[in-house]
Amino acid sequence: MTSLARRRAVRGRRPLILMLPAVCALAFLVLPMIGLLVRAPWRTLPERLVSAEVGQALRLSLVCATSATAVCLVLGIPLAWLLARGEIPGLGLVRALVTVPLVLPPVVGGVALLLVLGRRGLVGSYLYDWFGFSLPFTTAGVIVAEAFVAMPFLVISVEGALRASDPRYEEAAATLGASRWLTFRRVTLPAVMPGVVAGAVLCWARALGEFGATITFAGSFPGTTTTMPLAVYLALETDPADAIVLSLVLLAVSVAVLAALRDRWTRGPL
Numbered sequence: 727m728t729s730l731a732r733r734r735a736v737r738g739r740r741p742l743i744l745m746l747p748a749v750c751a752l753a754f755l756v757l758p759m760i761g762l763l764v765r766a767p768w769r770t771l772p773e774r775l776v777s778a779e780v781g782q783a784l785r786l787s788l789v790c791a792t793s794a795t796a797v798c799l800v801l802g803i804p805l806a807w808l809l810a811r812g813e814i815p816g817l818g819l820v821r822a823l824v825t826v827p828l829v830l831p832p833v834v835g836g837v838a839l840l841l842v843l844g845r846r847g848l849v850g851s852y853l854y855d856w857f858g859f860s861l862p863f864t865t866a867g868v869i870v871a872e873a874f875v876a877m878p879f880l881v882i883s884v885e886g887a888l889r890a891s892d893p894r895y896e897e898a899a900a901t902l903g904a905s906r907w908l909t910f911r912r913v914t915l916p917a918v919m920p921g922v923v924a925g926a927v928l929c930w931a932r933a934l935g936e937f938g939a940t941i942t943f944a945g946s947f948p949g950t951t952t953t954m955p956l957a958v959y960l961a962l963e964t965d966p967a968d969a970i971v972l973s974l975v976l977l978a979v980s981v982a983v984l985a986a987l988r989d990r991w992t993r994g995p996l
Contacts, residue, residue: 759977766974767967774971782949783957783972790865790953791933794872795880798929801873802880803922807910809881810888828878835874836942843870843943867944868951872933879932880925887921888914931983935976 767774774780808814809821827835843850843861853859861867895917899909915922937955944951946960954972961969 762970762973762977766970770967771971771974774968775975777968779948779957779961780968780971783952783954784975786865786868786949786952787934787954790868790872791930793869794876794933795926795930797869797873798877798880798933799922799926802877802925802929803884803915805877806881806884806888807914810885824881825878827875832875832936832938832940833942836871836939839871839874839939839943843867862943863945863947863951865944865950868940868953871939871943872936875936875939876929876932879928880922883921883925883928884918887918890921891917927983927986931979934979 805824809817809824814820840847840862842848843853845851845854845860845862850861853861861870891914895913896909899913900906904912934953935955936953937959940951940953941956941959946952946956952960954976958969958972958976961972
């Protein structure tokens with residue numbers, strides 16, 4: 727028997743003790759989405775998608791998620807470069823702090839933002855006293871909250887791409903007289919662009935679906951801070967059909983993100 731045949735024979739053995747919980751887990755994950763599709767108001771779906779409430783929440787979510795992603799790109803790429811290339815004391819601690827928002831409950835993140843950037847916060851008090859500017863309960867506050875929870879996705883993706891890239895190209899550029907900034911723009915950044923794109927897509931999707939930090943730090947004011955996840959929560963009490971429509975939009979975005987990143991995240995071993 728050839729090695730390929732033996733491998734197929736081993737893979738063909740499917741013990742029931744593993745198959746049964748596997749099927750249960752699959753059903754547990756898939757059935758809620760099927761229920762969403764079954765209960766969707768398909769006949770009135772086009773009308774509800776263009777309604778004022780749904781359209782307002784959708785536009786605000788797209789603007790805020792895109793703006794938060796732009797903030798994450800401007801700040802997160804240099805941070806990822808520091809984690810991958812920097813030689814500073816306590817780099818492990820810095821990396822751990824960067825990943826904290828991934829495991830921190832979003833509501834706690836919103837409270838932390840209030841304590842720092844609120845009108846009486848550590849930094850927000852100075853912003854209000856000196857410039858009369860207050861972030862909480864504004865559209866800018868939504869962007870800040872979404873960027874806070876989404877930036878680690880971008881940083882981790884770009885850092886991984888930087889660590890996987892060959893540093894010899896950067897060294898060659900340096901020997902030819904290129905400055906560090908020129909080397910970063912012309913050599914490093916193009917080499918890790920797939921990681922940047924993947925991180926940006928994940929960052930955007932995470933920002934689009936953010937709920938806890940947004941409602942805690944920015945509240946829910948229609949047209950100003952009520953994004954799609956908040957609109958889903960509010961619509962459940964007044965018009966469940968609208969909540970289902972908004973949920974379908976978010977589900978479609980999630981599926982589109984997975985489809986766009988399937989080669990990077992879902993391709994299994996050959």
